[in-house]
Amino acid sequence: MNMPSATMLPQVDADADANVAGEVGGAFITPGFRIGFMLVVSLFFLWAIANNFNDILIRQFQKALDLDRAQAGIIQFVFYLGYFLIALPAGLLMRRFGYKAGILTGLSLYAAGALLFYPAAELRDYGAFLAALFVIASGAAFLETAANPYIVAFGDRARASQRLNLAQAFNGFGGFLAPIIGGTFIFSGVEHSSAALTAMTPAALDAYRLGEARMVQTPYLVLAAVVIAIGAAIAVTRLPKVVGGQSDVRAPGGIGALLRVPALRGAVAAQFFYVGAQVGIWSFFVDFVKDIRPETPERTAAYLLSASLVLFMAGRFVGAALMQRVRSTVLLGGYAVANVALCAVAIVAPGDIAIGALMLTGFFMSIMFPTIFALGVKDLGPAATLGSSLIVMAIIGGAIFPPLMGFVSHAGGGLRIAMLAPLVCFAIVGLYARRVKDAPSDPITG
Numbered sequence: 001m002n003m004p005s006a007t008m009l010p011q012v013d014a015d016a017d018a019n020v021a022g023e024v025g026g027a028f029i030t031p032g033f034r035i036g037f038m039l040v041v042s043l044f045f046l047w048a049i050a051n052n053f054n055d056i057l058i059r060q061f062q063k064a065l066d067l068d069r070a071q072a073g074i075i076q077f078v079f080y081l082g083y084f085l086i087a088l089p090a091g092l093l094m095r096r097f098g099y100k101a102g103i104l105t106g107l108s109l110y111a112a113g114a115l116l117f118y119p120a121a122e123l124r125d126y127g128a129f130l131a132a133l134f135v136i137a138s139g140a141a142f143l144e145t146a147a148n149p150y151i152v153a154f155g156d157r158a159r160a161s162q163r164l165n166l167a168q169a170f171n172g173f174g175g176f177l178a179p180i181i182g183g184t185f186i187f188s189g190v191e192h193s194s195a196a197l198t199a200m201t202p203a204a205l206d207a208y209r210l211g212e213a214r215m216v217q218t219p220y221l222v223l224a225a226v227v228i229a230i231g232a233a234i235a236v237t238r239l240p241k242v243v244g245g246q247s248d249v250r251a252p253g254g255i256g257a258l259l260r261v262p263a264l265r266g267a268v269a270a271q272f273f274y275v276g277a278q279v280g281i282w283s284f285f286v287d288f289v290k291d292i293r294p295e296t297p298e299r300t301a302a303y304l305l306s307a308s309l310v311l312f313m314a315g316r317f318v319g320a321a322l323m324q325r326v327r328s329t330v331l332l333g334g335y336a337v338a339n340v341a342l343c344a345v346a347i348v349a350p351g352d353i354a355i356g357a358l359m360l361t362g363f364f365m366s367i368m369f370p371t372i373f374a375l376g377v378k379d380l381g382p383a384a385t386l387g388s389s390l391i392v393m394a395i396i397g398g399a400i401f402p403p404l405m406g407f408v409s410h411a412g413g414g415l416r417i418a419m420l421a422p423l424v425c426f427a428i429v430g431l432y433a434r435r436v437k438d439a440p441s442d443p444i445t446g
Helices: 020-025 034-064 074-097 099-115 117-123 126-154 157-185 194-199 202-214 217-235 246-250 254-258 262-283 285-292 298-322 328-348 351-365 368-377 381-418 420-435
Strands: none
Touching (some): 034 074, 034 126, 034 262, 034 285, 034 298, 074 099, 074 126, 074 262, 099 117, 099 217, 117 126, 117 202, 126 157, 157 217, 157 298, 262 351, 262 368, 262 420, 285 381, 298 328, 328 351, 328 368, 328 381, 328 420, 368 381, 368 420
């Protein structure tokens, strides 16, 4: 999700490994670490799958567990609460034991949470599913905290932005694939109207809901197997050692002093609202399509969500090119205004125009997280790691807005009115872009 700035990049311990010292030769990947690099890059794909499967689960659990939208929105609350609570402990563990220990801890938690989906489906218990999601989120928090800065240590620091861009491309690819995989293997294709459900006998209705709950078992078992395999490979693979960054968490004044830095304080707030908008839109995208076009199959709606994620990925590359000529704050502000307008169109426009507008928000969301991130930490110096942890914690916004939007929809406002929440969020991001000073370099490409 996030992209570290140059101020937070780890230093390679050249004395600990002779091959690492060779990175000064300009290698994209230091000889001897290519397999390790590919394995760490795969982590970006894994946490994208975890994040974007939730958008499918919100729809599926409404069917399987007889939830309303407000209740289903708690999925994102629990998931992003895991990120919020685990980000700092993850950083402290890696400070003590290193990046590899953090990655293996994250993969272990991720696999354990995925395996818990099997008994949760048999019990058909929402609390059990939420517990499993919290464990997965805790693992993903470890992976995201570790992988973003660690990927820089695999070669020449001058080419770090290229490696980061490659890793982030796999994150975008995972985000694109997740709705397709989820729509194909989690959605059963069986959809009953409210009248048909009411007409069912209790036994038939119970069998239907149990069948829908069990649809998540195989995808999550496969996901757990993949995670375990990657963890085993990382455990036996040679990875670079890094030093530095320990002084960050001992910065004078601590968190209170950091939050008095206007750019960081604003970035924490902007990130809170941006992630709330992103997660809110994607969480209810399938439901939004079904509300606007009830005849649209769930799988088709999931594929439309994937199209929005393709636009998100494309927006990163377009944004990187534009930032060679346009100040990052100007571009951030322009993208925020565009999404305010698109949310307004989604609220008031008819049919396919509304759906298309909501899809297009993905393109203009693309640069927001990394740009806000870089603007927030650019002047923090040795305190950048602690500052970056605060910005990562701000993704708790993803826990707040989906239940809020679900409540508005359930209370009678409908999903169109609920889209006022992300509209306001994007307006706040635009306000931040107007008030903060520009970063000295492009936050996406270094």
